Amino acid sequence: MSQSKQPTNTGALATLVIVFFFWGFIAASNSIFIPFCKTHFGLNQFQSQLIGSAFYGAYFIGSLALFIASNLLGYDILNRIGYKKGIIYGLWISVVGALLIIPSAHANSFPAILGSFFVIALGFSLQQTAAQPFAISLGDPSTGSHRLNLAGGVNSLGTTLGPIIVSLFLFGSVGGEHTEVTVTNVNNLYMIVAGVFAAVALFFAFSKLPDGKNDEKFEKASKASRSLLMMTGAIGALIVLGQLTEVDKLYLLLISIIAVVGILFWSNGEAGRKPEGWGAMQYQQLIYGMIGIFVYVGVEVTIDNNFGALLKSPGYLTELGLDESKISKYVSLYWGSLMIGRWTGAIGVFNLSETGKKIATIVVPFIAFAIILLVNRAYGNDISDLYGYAACIVLAILAFFYGQQKPVKTLLTVALLATIAMLVGVFSKGIVSVYALMAGGLCCSVMWPCIFSLGVAGLGKYTSQGSAFLVMMILGGAVIPPLQGTLGDMGAIGFHKSYLLAALCFAFLAYLAVKFRSVLKAQGLDFDSQVGGGH
Numbered sequence: 001m002s003q004s005k006q007p008t009n010t011g012a013l014a015t016l017v018i019v020f021f022f023w024g025f026i027a028a029s030n031s032i033f034i035p036f037c038k039t040h041f042g043l044n045q046f047q048s049q050l051i052g053s054a055f056y057g058a059y060f061i062g063s064l065a066l067f068i069a070s071n072l073l074g075y076d077i078l079n080r081i082g083y084k085k086g087i088i089y090g091l092w093i094s095v096v097g098a099l100l101i102i103p104s105a106h107a108n109s110f111p112a113i114l115g116s117f118f119v120i121a122l123g124f125s126l127q128q129t130a131a132q133p134f135a136i137s138l139g140d141p142s143t144g145s146h147r148l149n150l151a152g153g154v155n156s157l158g159t160t161l162g163p164i165i166v167s168l169f170l171f172g173s174v175g176g177e178h179t180e181v182t183v184t185n186v187n188n189l190y191m192i193v194a195g196v197f198a199a200v201a202l203f204f205a206f207s208k209l210p211d212g213k214n215d216e217k218f219e220k221a222s223k224a225s226r227s228l229l230m231m232t233g234a235i236g237a238l239i240v241l242g243q244l245t246e247v248d249k250l251y252l253l254l255i256s257i258i259a260v261v262g263i264l265f266w267s268n269g270e271a272g273r274k275p276e277g278w279g280a281m282q283y284q285q286l287i288y289g290m291i292g293i294f295v296y297v298g299v300e301v302t303i304d305n306n307f308g309a310l311l312k313s314p315g316y317l318t319e320l321g322l323d324e325s326k327i328s329k330y331v332s333l334y335w336g337s338l339m340i341g342r343w344t345g346a347i348g349v350f351n352l353s354e355t356g357k358k359i360a361t362i363v364v365p366f367i368a369f370a371i372i373l374l375v376n377r378a379y380g381n382d383i384s385d386l387y388g389y390a391a392c393i394v395l396a397i398l399a400f401f402y403g404q405q406k407p408v409k410t411l412l413t414v415a416l417l418a419t420i421a422m423l424v425g426v427f428s429k430g431i432v433s434v435y436a437l438m439a440g441g442l443c444c445s446v447m448w449p450c451i452f453s454l455g456v457a458g459l460g461k462y463t464s465q466g467s468a469f470l471v472m473m474i475l476g477g478a479v480i481p482p483l484q485g486t487l488g489d490m491g492a493i494g495f496h497k498s499y500l501l502a503a504l505c506f507a508f509l510a511y512l513a514v515k516f517r518s519v520l521k522a523q524g525l526d527f528d529s530q531v532g533g534g535h
Contacts, residue, residue, distance in 0.1 A: 031305055032162075058125060079218070169189040223276075292509060301476075
């Protein structure tokens, strides 16, 4: 007799989706806040990128702290308290961070604003760790991927709307200059954000939802913990060195990347000789996955976070450089490109015929593009110069068809396409260059599930632990954008040529796809049959 399916708790899922929306909303709105803070506080490009460093660094610190504490106690703390409470605690941490923005803004203190963003993202770290398995638990496990893709699509909608709404709060109107812009203009926005987070936290606290626990055994990995602490210590030491000495920031950032990669490969080598205590780090595909997530998140964030400075550069898009109040539509297009790709990537989880899937793969990207245009038009942006971007979407659709939803093939295809796009963006100007750089978002949109599924392939009982390690490597968003910012500050390179770093990152991800194939093939794994969910 067939077992009846567990119905989806639609009310709880709808509320949870709001949390996913605001993750994207806040992360993408940093792109507007960064150039504003650069002007307001008189920062150089490296210093302005510290907003992203504080934000994405908190993800790493939060995930690492949770893992190490669980490892010391011998049980999964989040599983012990339940995913529901994990989300509630994470929401309240983010409420505190959002409220801290207000006194930080009044004090006109950039370091205080960095601290506030760190606290917001610390809450996000706990929320994300709990929310994804919780979304699966809110219905039948067989349809869990549908709920995750729905949440991921709403997250991408948040990234599309975030830059426009924050631009409204900062400048009074999208595309128009506000006569007297101050950092306190954003106070109302973060009061609303804090209010929404508090409301959702209270809903979860008083609702009759499952706690969200499972019986999965926690796998300790003491040596892996020490390795991750070593990585943290190395980066921390370099930060202190940068603050207390005059050592060139470029060298420190390059050493940080070398330290991350070096420690991971050293760990894998040690685990190969004596696996006990290393847990998931004994698998080479996980090491490649961790480095892949580090580079992918780094390049996804750096393309956008440094784009405001490039648009403001005289002679790039306009003769005098674009006013910072007018960059929101281009930032919105970049994050909208991620939405286009993720909505398209989610088609595979629905029960459509082969013909239906092919039609949807062509139609859905243009529906998403139309939404991006309509949203920008509704907020008063001139969208006439965005129509030509449809050509980039056509190329992306062809790449999706060619990739056939196979992780290695898709990752290799979009990484090579993105490398070419970055080179076109660097060696051209005007709207063609804008299109090329924004197309990086189309390529990035499907990289997370490819890298993630390949990184955890064949990990068996260490799959959950490996997933936690992969999430930690969002750290790349804290390191690579400041590196590009430093290159942009150098007169010999400048903001435009600094995008060669993005081209290099994508070329490395293409190389990584080939390495994944060889490593997994050596283990007898049918790698391209493993397709993950959306990010």
